[in-house]
Amino acid sequence: MLLTVDHVTRYRYDQPVRAVVQSHRLTPARFDGQKVLAWAVTVSGGEMGGAFRDGAGDWVQGWTVKGPVSEIEVRVQGQVETTDLAGVLRGHRELVPPLAYLRATPATEADAALQALAASAAQDDPLSQAHALAFAVAGAITYRPGATHSHTTAAEALAQGEGVCQDHAQALIACARALGVPARYVAGYLFASDDGQPHEASHAWAELHVPGYGWIGFDPANRTCPDARYIRLGSGLDAKEAAPIRGIARGQGCESLDVTVAVQSQAQ
Amino acid sequence: MTTYFNEMYDGGQVRPPYARLSDWMASMPADRRLEKQAEAEALFRRIGITFAVYGEGGDPDRLIPFDMFPRVFTGGEWAKLERGIKQRARALNAFLVDVYGRGEIVRAGRIPAHLVYQNEAFERAVVGFVPPKGVYSHIVGIDIVRTGPTDFYVLEDNCRTPSGVSYMLESREMMMRMFPDLFRENRIEPVDRYHELLRRTLASVAPAKCERDPTIVILTPGHYNSAYYEHSFLADLMGVELVEGADLFVDGAFVYMRTTQGPKRVDVIYRRIDDAFIDPLCFRPDSMLGIPGLMDVYRSGGVTICSAPGAGVADDKAVYTYVPEMVRFYLGEEPILNNVPTWKCAERDDLGHVLANLGDLVVKEVHGSGGYGMLVGPKSTKAEIEEFRARIVADPGNYIAQPTLALSTTPTFVEEGIAPRHVDLRPYCLVGEKIELVPGGMTRVALKDGSLVVNSSQGGGVKDTWVLAE
Numbered sequence: 155m156l157l158t159v160d161h162v163t164r165y166r167y168d169q170p171v172r173a174v175v176q177s178h179r180l181t182p183a184r185f186d187g188q189k190v191l192a193w194a195v196t197v198s199g200g201e202m203g204g205a206f207r208d209g210a211g212d213w214v215q216g217w218t219v220k221g222p223v224s225e226i227e228v229r230v231q232g233q234v235e236t237t238d239l240a241g242v243l244r245g246h247r248e249l250v251p252p253l254a255y256l257r258a259t260p261a262t263e264a265d266a267a268l269q270a271l272a273a274s275a276a277q278d279d280p281l282s283q284a285h286a287l288a289f290a291v292a293g294a295i296t297y298r299p300g301a302t303h304s305h306t307t308a309a310e311a312l313a314q315g316e317g318v319c320q321d322h323a324q325a326l327i328a329c330a331r332a333l334g335v336p337a338r339y340v341a342g343y344l345f346a347s348d349d350g351q352p353h354e355a356s357h358a359w360a361e362l363h364v365p366g367y368g369w370i371g372f373d374p375a376n377r378t379c380p381d382a383r384y385i386r387l388g389s390g391l392d393a394k395e396a397a398p399i400r401g402i403a404r405g406q407g408c409e410s411l412d413v414t415v416a417v418q419s420q421a422q
Numbered sequence: 423m424t425t426y427f428n429e430m431y432d433g434g435q436v437r438p439p440y441a442r443l444s445d446w447m448a449s450m451p452a453d454r455r456l457e458k459q460a461e462a463e464a465l466f467r468r469i470g471i472t473f474a475v476y477g478e479g480g481d482p483d484r485l486i487p488f489d490m491f492p493r494v495f496t497g498g499e500w501a502k503l504e505r506g507i508k509q510r511a512r513a514l515n516a517f518l519v520d521v522y523g524r525g526e527i528v529r530a531g532r533i534p535a536h537l538v539y540q541n542e543a544f545e546r547a548v549v550g551f552v553p554p555k556g557v558y559s560h561i562v563g564i565d566i567v568r569t570g571p572t573d574f575y576v577l578e579d580n581c582r583t584p585s586g587v588s589y590m591l592e593s594r595e596m597m598m599r600m601f602p603d604l605f606r607e608n609r610i611e612p613v614d615r616y617h618e619l620l621r622r623t624l625a626s627v628a629p630a631k632c633e634r635d636p637t638i639v640i641l642t643p644g645h646y647n648s649a650y651y652e653h654s655f656l657a658d659l660m661g662v663e664l665v666e667g668a669d670l671f672v673d674g675a676f677v678y679m680r681t682t683q684g685p686k687r688v689d690v691i692y693r694r695i696d697d698a699f700i701d702p703l704c705f706r707p708d709s710m711l712g713i714p715g716l717m718d719v720y721r722s723g724g725v726t727i728c729s730a731p732g733a734g735v736a737d738d739k740a741v742y743t744y745v746p747e748m749v750r751f752y753l754g755e756e757p758i759l760n761n762v763p764t765w766k767c768a769e770r771d772d773l774g775h776v777l778a779n780l781g782d783l784v785v786k787e788v789h790g791s792g793g794y795g796m797l798v799g800p801k802s803t804k805a806e807i808e809e810f811r812a813r814i815v816a817d818p819g820n821y822i823a824q825p826t827l828a829l830s831t832t833p834t835f836v837e838e839g840i841a842p843r844h845v846d847l848r849p850y851c852l853v854g855e856k857i858e859l860v861p862g863g864m865t866r867v868a869l870k871d872g873s874l875v876v877n878s879s880q881g882g883g884v885k886d887t888w889v890l891a892e
Binding site: 173175176177201202203204205206207208209210214215216218220249250251253254256257391400401402404 | 522523524525528535536539540542544546547548549550551671672673674675702703704714715717718719720721722723724
């Protein structure tokens with residue numbers, strides 16, 4: 155599938171800030187399931203900082219903006235050719251050992267309820283178990299936009315029984331780690347529509363490490379594994395760590411955020 | 423009844439390196455000793471060298487007691503220690519470069535994978551990064567105890583930001599000022615090159631992008647930190663700026679320091695704050711101490727951070743047991759310095775042994791430091807032992823145990839006169855382009871009669887440490 159992305163994030167400050175520093179994981183890495191044909195990230199008034207590929211295979215790019223500034227626009231435009239690998243992250247170059255993804259973070263700590271959910275899906279075959287875990291999480295947390303916020307933990311989302319893709323992913327990660335399965339959070343884009351109209355398309359899912367296969371993506375929110383409609387940006391222990399944009403503004407200004415993401419498919 | 427090695431007396435005989443000190447001691451009347459002790463205390467207080475005692479609401483400006491009776495090594499003893507310390511520092515750094523790279527030592531089955539990769543101190547953010555000159559730990563503080571004429575054991579390694587070197591330097595300064603004659607009568611190796619060697623070490627690991635004389639800074643969490651004195655002392659000695667996080671900022675691909683003449687690029691940061699706090703974008707977002715964006719600059723080669731983030735995985739107490747294996751694996755040598763035999767409570771057989779022998783062992787928390795959260799079996803009451811037993815059973819993986827070592831003693835000035843007290847030693851090994859070590863270190867002394875805990879936070883004191891020229 156040939157997917158084009160146009161992703162604009164606009165930061166507005168009610169008072170001008172002195173400076174902004176950001177760290178981006180906004181560039182898809184190449185693997186057998188995705189090939190980047192064109193990609194550009196721009197930051198209005200920004201200076202490119204240090205850049206490197208990290209141990210997890212993600213391209214990290216620093217940016218700074220000198221103030222005073224009251225509005226910054228981060229724009230991502232690109233084109234990616236994708237192939238359906240049923241979620242398997244084949245041909246992805248990375249160095250971090252899977253064992254390093256067993257560590258719980260505050261957002262992915264498994265409380266008694268998450269542990270019980272995990273236990274209910276435990277199976278001998280690791281691949282079947284991974285599917286069962288994703289299925290269990292999808293059943294336990296109903297998709298409802300606005301039900302949670304960006305700081306909601308996996309345990310809170312499960313207790314509430316509602317959430318968005320971030321909650322599904324973090325709950326699945328918590329359950330997997332509770333069973334000793336390395337798991338991580340993945341941020342990316344999803345081409346969510348076949349009607350040709352642009353849709354909100356920032357998305358998140360989880361990857362579980364399955365012996366014999368390596369990392370496999372699971373998207374409980376859509377009860378599927380990532381296919382050709384998915385573009386993978388980067389990963390981390392939880393949503394906070396995998397965030398495509400992490401930033402801090404120096405100054406007194408209060409920040410407001412406006413995001414539009416359009417992913418469209420082109421006939422090949 | 424345990425017998426302890428007395429570093430000064432061999433039965434009734436004075437050992438040769440202490441010969442002149444024996445005369446010195448005999449010639450000092452009690453009133454002069456008290457007068458000198460008061461003088462030393464006044465000097466220490468005036469320069470402000472203090473060390474906060476954590477917990478219990480103690481006086482944060484309490485002085486570390488200084489004991490005037492020096493601790494002495496012969497040149498021969500030191501030569502062996504020096505070789506052993508440098509060997510260990512090399513192996514620890516090779517380990518760090520390896521586990522953040524391909525992890526050959528894990529693949530070879532020489533250390534369990536979970537101990538490294540599931541370790542809290544293992545930093546995924548630096549995987550794949552080789553710092554300048556392949557050095558992660560630039561100042562390695564190795565705690566050593568002596569139990570016999572030729573028996574030395576390494577108690578633990580400190581690969582992050584070991585403190586206390588100011589005590590080594592100030593103790594010497596103090597002794598030279600108060601007893602100049604001693605330094606004429608004995609041929610004592612100097613330690614005053616330390617700051618020069620530290621500066622050279624830090625300059626030698628400047629990033630590749632730095633094409634001029636590197637600008638070095640010391641990054642401190644601020645004057646509330648218990649080691650603030652040391653931070654400012656080292657900055658003064660080296661002639662570099664002492665900065666806090668708010669004094670530094672990232673612009674483009676580099677780090678700058680605010681100065682009255684405008685921003686100045688910084689090449690090497692000797693940081694005295696923990697990994698978790700150095701960059702809110704990468705680690706703890708609530709950190710007010712760090713510099714946003716620092717890690718991106720670091721990983722793209724714009725600045726060097728000393729010690730390198732992630733260095734802590736080498737000085738974990740459970741990883742410690744594998745340091746001799748690191749020496750063999752990376753250097754192909756036999757370790758010169760011994761480890762203390764260690765039981766890991768995480769392992770079933772070891773746990774059984776530990777629980778059955780709690781009264782004879784020292785039990786420590788894997789991530790503990792400063793002498794807290796430990797049990798010294800032979801010095802504890804039945805109730806204390808039972809309380810500790812419950813803690814170990816509840817979380818075995820958090821504890822290791824070692825035999826109670828018969829720490830050597832040296833003569834120490836106490837209320838009643840002079841008496842033997844237990845000591846340890848922390849030398850500071852500098853690792854950059856070269857590996858350097860000044861002859862000496864910080865000798866800590868347990869001032870309480872019979873106590874084996876020398877930590878300054880537990881009421882220990884310090885002594886000047888002499889290495890005699892051959």
